[in-house]
Amino acid sequence: MREHTVTLQYRKGIHARAASLFAKEAERFSSKVELEKNGVRINAKSITGILMLKIPFGATFKIIVNGPDEDECLTTLVQLAESRFEEEL
Amino acid sequence: MAPEKRPVLLPGEKIVEGIAIGKVFFIDKDFSLIPHLTLRGGQKAREKERRRLTAAVKKCEKELVSIMEERHLPKEATSILEAHRMMLVDPELLRKIGETIMDRAVNAEWAVLLVFDEMMAHLSSSDGDYYLRAKVADLEVIRDKLLFSLLGGAGRTSYIKDLPTEDFVLCAHSLTLSDLSSLAKDPHLRGIALETPGGVSHLTIVLRSLGLPTVLGADGLLTEVVGCDEAVVDGLAGRVVLSPSPADKSAYLKKKQAYDDYFDRFLHNAGRPALSRDGSMLHIGANIENVEDVEPSRRCGADFIGLFRTELMFLEKGDIPTEDDHYAVYYEMLHRAHPMEVTIRVFDFGGDKEGGIHATGAMGLRGIRFCFLYPDVFLPQVRGLIRAASLGNLRILLPFVSAVDEIHEFKAILKEQAKELKLEKNLRHIKIGAMIELPAALFIAEMLSREVDFFSIGTNDLVQYLMAVERQDKALSQYFSHFHPAVLRALYNLHHIAKKARIDLSVCGEMGGDPYFTLLFMGMGIHALSMTPLAIPMVKNIIRSSSVEEGRALLNRLLMTASEMELRETLEKEMEQRYPDIFRKEWLDNLKKNGG
Numbered sequence: 001m002r003e004h005t006v007t008l009q010y011r012k013g014i015h016a017r018a019a020s021l022f023a024k025e026a027e028r029f030s031s032k033v034e035l036e037k038n039g040v041r042i043n044a045k046s047i048t049g050i051l052m053l054k055i056p057f058g059a060t061f062k063i064i065v066n067g068p069d070e071d072e073c074l075t076t077l078v079q080l081a082e083s084r085f086e087e088e089l
Numbered sequence: 090m091a092p093e094k095r096p097v098l099l100p101g102e103k104i105v106e107g108i109a110i111g112k113v114f115f116i117d118k119d120f121s122l123i124p125h126l127t128l129r130g131g132q133k134a135r136e137k138e139r140r141r142l143t144a145a146v147k148k149c150e151k152e153l154v155s156i157m158e159e160r161h162l163p164k165e166a167t168s169i170l171e172a173h174r175m176m177l178v179d180p181e182l183l184r185k186i187g188e189t190i191m192d193r194a195v196n197a198e199w200a201v202l203l204v205f206d207e208m209m210a211h212l213s214s215s216d217g218d219y220y221l222r223a224k225v226a227d228l229e230v231i232r233d234k235l236l237f238s239l240l241g242g243a244g245r246t247s248y249i250k251d252l253p254t255e256d257f258v259l260c261a262h263s264l265t266l267s268d269l270s271s272l273a274k275d276p277h278l279r280g281i282a283l284e285t286p287g288g289v290s291h292l293t294i295v296l297r298s299l300g301l302p303t304v305l306g307a308d309g310l311l312t313e314v315v316g317c318d319e320a321v322v323d324g325l326a327g328r329v330v331l332s333p334s335p336a337d338k339s340a341y342l343k344k345k346q347a348y349d350d351y352f353d354r355f356l357h358n359a360g361r362p363a364l365s366r367d368g369s370m371l372h373i374g375a376n377i378e379n380v381e382d383v384e385p386s387r388r389c390g391a392d393f394i395g396l397f398r399t400e401l402m403f404l405e406k407g408d409i410p411t412e413d414d415h416y417a418v419y420y421e422m423l424h425r426a427h428p429m430e431v432t433i434r435v436f437d438f439g440g441d442k443e444g445g446i447h448a449t450g451a452m453g454l455r456g457i458r459f460c461f462l463y464p465d466v467f468l469p470q471v472r473g474l475i476r477a478a479s480l481g482n483l484r485i486l487l488p489f490v491s492a493v494d495e496i497h498e499f500k501a502i503l504k505e506q507a508k509e510l511k512l513e514k515n516l517r518h519i520k521i522g523a524m525i526e527l528p529a530a531l532f533i534a535e536m537l538s539r540e541v542d543f544f545s546i547g548t549n550d551l552v553q554y555l556m557a558v559e560r561q562d563k564a565l566s567q568y569f570s571h572f573h574p575a576v577l578r579a580l581y582n583l584h585h586i587a588k589k590a591r592i593d594l595s596v597c598g599e600m601g602g603d604p605y606f607t608l609l610f611m612g613m614g615i616h617a618l619s620m621t622p623l624a625i626p627m628v629k630n631i632i633r634s635s636s637v638e639e640g641r642a643l644l645n646r647l648l649m650t651a652s653e654m655e656l657r658e659t660l661e662k663e664m665e666q667r668y669p670d671i672f673r674k675e676w677l678d679n680l681k682k683n684g685g
Contacts, residue, residue, distance in 0.1 A: 015224050015227070016169065016172040016173070016176065016224065016227040017168050017169055017171075017172045019172065020168070020171055020172035020175045020176075023175060024175070043181060046179050046180065046181035046182070047172065047175045047176050047179050048179045048182045048208065049179075049181050051176075051208075051212070051224060051227075051228075052208060052211055052212070054211075054212060
């Protein structure tokens, strides 16, 4: 199992489109992926789960991955959370 | 126990003039009218609800996917739709709704409401999140899609029930066209007030054709209406009065009487021809949506049917109408309207129009373009029209024409289908017309005029495309004005082109029925106008009390006006002075406000 704490750099906070991108990326990996914020943990492959976590701009949250491809999965998701939304959305 | 409600006055936009007073009937946005059922029958009944849920999800997903695939949407729109699709099929969400059905023994609709309520409440509790509204709105979209699908799409109207048995006014946020058409059948419905802004949407068009006093854009209506027993829809001043005081009420009853008398006086003379004082005859047509509108149009004094919109057939059927469906409607229409000429416009799906199929927004895939692209929708209509053609005076109107080739293509289709039906002889009964509503059509009007039998100017769309302003955009509504000199000059040029080609020309759309323009149209030499039936009596009255000569003088004065405001003000002042009887002072404010 690996985890990493990130700070969201996307100004609009995680809205539906951002959440869908995130869930899609998570879905690509066979590892179990979870997000944790303020003690609440959700399945990162569920878009509604991500939305319910309410992650605004500048918030910190934890990405927790567990499985065979966890290294690559974590790198991808951390990168996404810290930068890529701006280009994508 | 509840204290007596104080009167509340909400300003809005008047859509149909007149006064309505009655009991409040309101459709809440909170879906209190959606069935909330507790399940009996144990496990089996719950499993059944779960299966309904799964089926509804599948149906919604299919719809979303087909929208994404069929339309060429900008990237941003596709990504939103994709996010919606993912939310819809999210296993976590489905598990939650499924569990709610099983644990609480409620029907699928109720379970959807419960789960979404909880999620939205959770989201709304976040503090200082600027983008919160967007997130909640996304959830709302998914929830409504699911509910709509669960309630069976077109069958949805069934949840509007327990209508009052005495006169009532309808208050709601907005209405779907299917809700409206079922409500309109109720004999006790007197007036309509909605929160949704008016603009020139299909909803507004249908509301106008109903002719009940209507006010739209009444912000805050749903909050204020709770606990109100009675309401007044003041379609003259453009406002809604909730819980009117006894004094208000009696004043409104007087105003209502005065207006009804005023209107009846014009209605009384409506059957007389629109013959100007100097002997020029104008033909006044009615724009209608239904076969049932023919008789009321006649009573209002219509000389012909200037526009029969066929899109509603889709709604009523909930599916693609067959050749026989079309034939039955057109047969009835031509039969009832005889000997009047009937102009049938082929399908024109726009962004705001509902139907069994998806069309893009105001731009792009509309009208004849859509028809050519979807032969399975269009050919049955063409065949129905050909079969009905020998029964009366049929004119086929092609919307959204932008090229001469489109007329050629339509004629080729017509010929081919007539040949297949062995009804080539019917073709000689058919006149073909082009709707002039795109700037492109304006500039090639001369070429188009050689290919068609008539022009119909769709002023609503023409203004929209000339001014590059979306019809529904409330923030930009000052630009959506048919008082803009560009519109007047476009009409002036078109008239000359049509005259030179010796083809008919009629002005449709709201401008055609705007009494402020009647005299100008006469001055241009325009011989046909088509409008919502209720506008006919007044327009005919103006024509009968004016001369073409007067109109020409007014036109010459205004044709060189460059400013929209100047044109509007001059025209208003001029008309109000000339016809104080029609443009009555006490009703003027709102007429002016809605001139644009």
